[in-house]
Amino acid sequence: xxxxxxxxxxxxxxxxxxxVRGRVPMVYVDAVPVRVDGLGEVTRIGLLLRAMADGxxxxxxxxxxxxxxxxxxxxxxxxxxxxxxPVALPRIPTNPAPFTVAEYFPDPLVSGYHDPRQHAVSxxxxxxxxxxxxxxHDALDLAxxxxxxxxxxxxxxxxxxxxxxxxxxxLAHVGRLP
Amino acid sequence: xxxxxxxxxxxxxxxxxxxVRGRVPMVYVDAVPVRVDGLGEVTRIGLLLRAMADGxxxxxxxxxxxxxxxxxxxxxxxxxxxxxxPVALPRIPTNPAPFTVAEYFPDPLVSGYHDPRQHAVSxxxxxxxxxxxxxxHDALDLAxxxxxxxxxxxxxxxxxxxxxxxxxxxLAHVGRLP
Amino acid sequence: xxxxxxxxxxxxxxxxxxxVRGRVPMVYVDAVPVRVDGLGEVTRIGLLLRAMADGxxxxxxxxxxxxxxxxxxxxxxxxxxxxxxPVALPRIPTNPAPFTVAEYFPDPLVSGYHDPRQHAVSxxxxxxxxxxxxxxHDALDLAxxxxxxxxxxxxxxxxxxxxxxxxxxxLAHVGRLP
Amino acid sequence: xxxxxxxxxxxxxxxxxxxVRGRVPMVYVDAVPVRVDGLGEVTRIGLLLRAMADGxxxxxxxxxxxxxxxxxxxxxxxxxxxxxxPVALPRIPTNPAPFTVAEYFPDPLVSGYHDPRQHAVSxxxxxxxxxxxxxxHDALDLAxxxxxxxxxxxxxxxxxxxxxxxxxxxLAHVGRLP
Numbered sequence: 001x002x003x004x005x006x007x008x009x010x011x012x013x014x015x016x017x018x019x020v021r022g023r024v025p026m027v028y029v030d031a032v033p034v035r036v037d038g039l040g041e042v043t044r045i046g047l048l049l050r051a052m053a054d055g056x057x058x059x060x061x062x063x064x065x066x067x068x069x070x071x072x073x074x075x076x077x078x079x080x081x082x083x084x085x086p087v088a089l090p091r092i093p094t095n096p097a098p099f100t101v102a103e104y105f106p107d108p109l110v111s112g113y114h115d116p117r118q119h120a121v122s123x124x125x126x127x128x129x130x131x132x133x134x135x136x137h138d139a140l141d142l143a144x145x146x147x148x149x150x151x152x153x154x155x156x157x158x159x160x161x162x163x164x165x166x167x168x169x170x171l172a173h174v175g176r177l178p
Numbered sequence: 179x180x181x182x183x184x185x186x187x188x189x190x191x192x193x194x195x196x197x198v199r200g201r202v203p204m205v206y207v208d209a210v211p212v213r214v215d216g217l218g219e220v221t222r223i224g225l226l227l228r229a230m231a232d233g234x235x236x237x238x239x240x241x242x243x244x245x246x247x248x249x250x251x252x253x254x255x256x257x258x259x260x261x262x263x264p265v266a267l268p269r270i271p272t273n274p275a276p277f278t279v280a281e282y283f284p285d286p287l288v289s290g291y292h293d294p295r296q297h298a299v300s301x302x303x304x305x306x307x308x309x310x311x312x313x314x315h316d317a318l319d320l321a322x323x324x325x326x327x328x329x330x331x332x333x334x335x336x337x338x339x340x341x342x343x344x345x346x347x348x349l350a351h352v353g354r355l356p
Numbered sequence: 357x358x359x360x361x362x363x364x365x366x367x368x369x370x371x372x373x374x375x376v377r378g379r380v381p382m383v384y385v386d387a388v389p390v391r392v393d394g395l396g397e398v399t400r401i402g403l404l405l406r407a408m409a410d411g412x413x414x415x416x417x418x419x420x421x422x423x424x425x426x427x428x429x430x431x432x433x434x435x436x437x438x439x440x441x442p443v444a445l446p447r448i449p450t451n452p453a454p455f456t457v458a459e460y461f462p463d464p465l466v467s468g469y470h471d472p473r474q475h476a477v478s479x480x481x482x483x484x485x486x487x488x489x490x491x492x493h494d495a496l497d498l499a500x501x502x503x504x505x506x507x508x509x510x511x512x513x514x515x516x517x518x519x520x521x522x523x524x525x526x527l528a529h530v531g532r533l534p
Numbered sequence: 535x536x537x538x539x540x541x542x543x544x545x546x547x548x549x550x551x552x553x554v555r556g557r558v559p560m561v562y563v564d565a566v567p568v569r570v571d572g573l574g575e576v577t578r579i580g581l582l583l584r585a586m587a588d589g590x591x592x593x594x595x596x597x598x599x600x601x602x603x604x605x606x607x608x609x610x611x612x613x614x615x616x617x618x619x620p621v622a623l624p625r626i627p628t629n630p631a632p633f634t635v636a637e638y639f640p641d642p643l644v645s646g647y648h649d650p651r652q653h654a655v656s657x658x659x660x661x662x663x664x665x666x667x668x669x670x671h672d673a674l675d676l677a678x679x680x681x682x683x684x685x686x687x688x689x690x691x692x693x694x695x696x697x698x699x700x701x702x703x704x705l706a707h708v709g710r711l712p
Binding site: 390392394395396397398427429430433447448449450451452455482484529530531 | 568570572573574575576605607608610611625626627628629630633660662707708709
Binding site: 012016019020022023024025026027066067068069070071072096097098099100101103105110111119121123 | 546550553554556557558559560561600601602603604605606630631632633634635637639644645653655657
């Protein structure tokens with residue numbers, strides 16, 4: 001994966017990142033992991049479970065920053081492998097266009113997507129997972145839920161920053177919004 | 179594949195088909211088979227080779243009619259398996275929306291897509307092939323060409339009915355039009 | 357509008373239509389009329405009001421069949437003008453690909469889209485309306501609702517055949533699903 | 535246009551911009567201005583003419599940076615008005631997803647899109663122009679060319695940085711690639 005090696009070398013210190021974050025929008029990718037059947041129909045959606053500081057559990061999508069010099073495809077694969085492990089076998093889409101663009105702002109009222117740290121422009125993709133994900137990094141678990149469960153009020157209440165809305169947009173994109 | 183069994187029973191005689199063809203547009207699917215690398219980038223395009231009545235060889239995409247009662251996804255899989263064999267392992271897209279719609283008319287000047295037999299509205303998809311295709315049905319062979327070759331004047335000259343244009347639209351959709 | 361004149365001449369008797377409907381899928385278009393602001397953001401969705409046989413009022417999208425020899429664009433414009441009048445000034449999208457494909461079946465359980473008369477494959481588009489619609493044909497009225505109202509349980513209950521779901525998919529496509 | 539006023543205040547000095555450019559990808563928008571007919575079919579593509587340092591004339595698309603705190607829609611409108619004047623009346627798309635993503639790198643071999651100054655991730659949109667553009671800023675003129683002319687070798691030779699390829703992808707997206 002020479003792509004990753006190259007980009008890792010474009011290291012950015014925490015201090016530099018803080019400076020940059022206040023001046024330009026950051027480029028991000030969001031990935032909605034899914035299981036599909038032989039006809040390409042989405043049957044399950046993968047939601048990461050994370051432990052929050054207050055003891056509650058939050059559900060999240062795979063998300064992360066695109067680094068200097070890194071291709072979008074490389075960033076997608078890197079963040080999917082970081083969160084789902086090396087044998088998840090994600091199927092990065094052939095079409096470079098995202099299904100939607102989520103604009104995260106420090107002010108939660110601007111767009112409905114919220115990130116207190118920064119203004120981020122995130123390209124969102126639905127990514128079928130063929131292999132066996134092993135939640136890693138800071139994820140406690142990966143739960144595979146049905147489209148109906150993914151769109152439920154319960155799941156909505158457990159997601160933050162607008163990820164619940166992004167998830168419903170993904171369900172709509174694949175024709176599986178209940 | 180109960181989907182296929184069900185639809186095969188909706189048999190339509192040749193005579194009935196002729197009658198219907200003159201009265202309403204037919205629903206079709208077009209599939210552009212591709213090979214992708216681990217980053218989802220299209221590396222090769224699969225073109226069927228067919229022997230023509232005049233002894234020449236023509237290149238073609240996978241194409242076929244959607245039957246009464248059949249899902250689009252089922253029709254895509256059925257035609258891909260018919261032309262590429264049972265172990266081609268096509269990856270039907272998760273998104274039900276085609277990348278373009280090709281409108282075939284008996285008059286070649288209406289839209290640039292031409293079918294002397296009928297007015298057909300065809301939903302076109304790019305389909306990654308994971309397995310080992312074995313050209314069958316009336317296909318002589320399947321050639322895997324690069325995006326550059328697929329967009330070349332040589333390949334354009336060997337395709338008919340507007341399939342060369344549909345192929346370039348597919349290359350553009352995946353960001354690989356030279 | 358020579359396009360319309362031409363297609364109107366491809367007349368199909370009610371009897372012929374019945375025969376054809378039982379043998380092949382029909383090609384349809386669905387249009388979601390919207391109002392947009394200067395930034396292209398959807399601010400209102402137009403829902404037709406129709407009087408039902410049982411005295412209730414139903415809300416519906418613009419929908420109709422594509423005729424033999426007719427372009428998709430021509431069918432979209434024809435049905436929009438039929439339901440919204442001649443000065444609605446619909447903006448037919450530049451991209452021929454629909455945002456989704458709704459597959460209507462006589463059996464309501466196959467796909468979630470239901471049409472007791474036929475199997476129809478419908479290409480769905482979001483269409484900004486610039487002019488002054490005058491509901492005509494068999495529409496009682498056109499109501500402009502907000503995205504929040506369009507996604508509400510109340511509106512969902514007043515739509516049939518899966519049009520409520522198609523409407524939510526349209527809202528998601530334009531990034532306005534609440 | 536409060537959106538513009540707000541973002542203009544997020545001023546970034548040339549020095550700061552240089553620093554940031556070497557550390558993270560910049561967010562850009564590319565717009566392909568088009569004229570459409572009443573059926574939404576693209577009839578002409580608008581190409582900016584710019585005088586180059588060496589005395590030649592170069593053709594270009596509308597392009598520009600997304601500022602901190604600025605919505606994608608706002609950046610699109612701002613750059614279109616900057617290059618085409620205040621009465622161009624651009625129709626920003628309802629769908630926030632771009633038709634493709636162009637990844638510009640200082641190294642011209644990475645992606646085929648090239649920007650010697652920076653790594654930019656650009657969201658590309660096709661934008662119908664309803665009004666009367668008056669080329670301004672540093673544009674000499676705006677030429678409306680046919681899809682055939684836009685895809686010609688002559689126009690390709692006059693565009694730089696991969697804009698010729700982006701233009702052909704736009705033509706393919708609207709079904710007008712010859």
